[in-house]
Amino acid sequence: MSDPPVLAARAPAERRRGAMRAAWPSLLLALAACAIPITFRDPVTYERLCDLKVECLDVLERADGAFRAETAEEVHRARLGLKKLLARELGKGESNAETAAQIQKLLELFSDQVEELARGDVAARLGPGYAAAARGQLAEAFDIAIETEALKNREGG
Amino acid sequence: MSRFTDFVDSLKDPAGVLVKDELKKLVRDGKADLSDFVRRQAGQLETLTVMLAQGELTPEGYRKLVRRMEVLGELEALKLTVAAKASAQRLAAGIEEIVVGALFRLI
Numbered sequence: 001m002s003d004p005p006v007l008a009a010r011a012p013a014e015r016r017r018g019a020m021r022a023a024w025p026s027l028l029l030a031l032a033a034c035a036i037p038i039t040f041r042d043p044v045t046y047e048r049l050c051d052l053k054v055e056c057l058d059v060l061e062r063a064d065g066a067f068r069a070e071t072a073e074e075v076h077r078a079r080l081g082l083k084k085l086l087a088r089e090l091g092k093g094e095s096n097a098e099t100a101a102q103i104q105k106l107l108e109l110f111s112d113q114v115e116e117l118a119r120g121d122v123a124a125r126l127g128p129g130y131a132a133a134a135r136g137q138l139a140e141a142f143d144i145a146i147e148t149e150a151l152k153n154r155e156g157g
Numbered sequence: 158m159s160r161f162t163d164f165v166d167s168l169k170d171p172a173g174v175l176v177k178d179e180l181k182k183l184v185r186d187g188k189a190d191l192s193d194f195v196r197r198q199a200g201q202l203e204t205l206t207v208m209l210a211q212g213e214l215t216p217e218g219y220r221k222l223v224r225r226m227e228v229l230g231e232l233e234a235l236k237l238t239v240a241a242k243a244s245a246q247r248l249a250a251g252i253e254e255i256v257v258g259a260l261f262r263l264i
Contacts, residue, residue: 036242036245036246036249037242038239038242038243038246098235098236098238098239099235099239101235102232102235102236105228105231105232108228109225109228112225116221125215125217125218126214126215126217126218126221127208127209127212127213127214127215127218127219128213129208129213129214129218130214130215130218130221130222133205133208133214133222134221134222134225137201137222137225137226137229140197140229141228141229141232144194144229144232144233144236145232145236147236148235148236148239148240151236151239151240151243152239152243153243153246153247153250
């Protein structure tokens with residue numbers, strides 16, 4: 001038996017309301033996923049961090065003992081690379097705050113070490129084992145930042 | 158006894174500023190920690206202390222390197238925050254896809 005005319009007219013509206021009710025949980029969960037403030041893995045960030053790790057350690061290793069004019073130029077290039085990466089990561093907003101903070105700390109660690117080398121007499125002032133130990137720490141700092149980027153999820157699963 | 162404990166025990170500390178037993182316990186416990194990072198850091202603190210004892214580091218060099226270890230700890234804390242957020246993001250995405258997308262249709 002078919003519905004009376006009034007009920008039949010109501011049916012599409014009821015179906016729409018039913019569909020909307022069914023969509024709510026999905027919509028809420030999607031919003032919840034978006035509310036977790038974290039960016040997806042960025043292959044460019046990962047690659048730049050790996051490159052900068054090699055560049056910074058190489059500059060420091062060669063500067064150990066003789067801080068020459070060309071060393072200053074290489075240091076400038078490596079520091080510029082870190083600053084550019086920092087600007088890029090800051091541009092991703094609050095959801096990328098941890099990565100930006102890590103790169104800021106890498107920049108500070110590298111700069112601190114360069115300043116010590118530029119002052120000279122590192123072995124006499126800080127000890128003959130200082131430069132290598134500080135380089136080891138910088139390498140570990142880069143590794144932590146690289147691992148952090150690798151921990152993030154890929155966009156689209 | 159290790160060089161580390163020998164050195165710590167040999168320090169003259171009339172004012173009692175350095176709690177020698179606690180320093181040794183910090184390194185011992187750290188080296189037995191579940192976290193790779195904490196184990197590495199405890200090992201590094203021991204190594205740096207031995208380097209100080211052997212004259213490989215001056216007191217100023219030692220202080221600077223220990224302060225840099227604090228920065229490594231801050232970097233690791235940021236990494237753990239990202240790991241937790243990424244897990245939560247995966248869970249939310251999994252609920253969305255598997256529970257809402259598939260299970261809800263079956264029940």
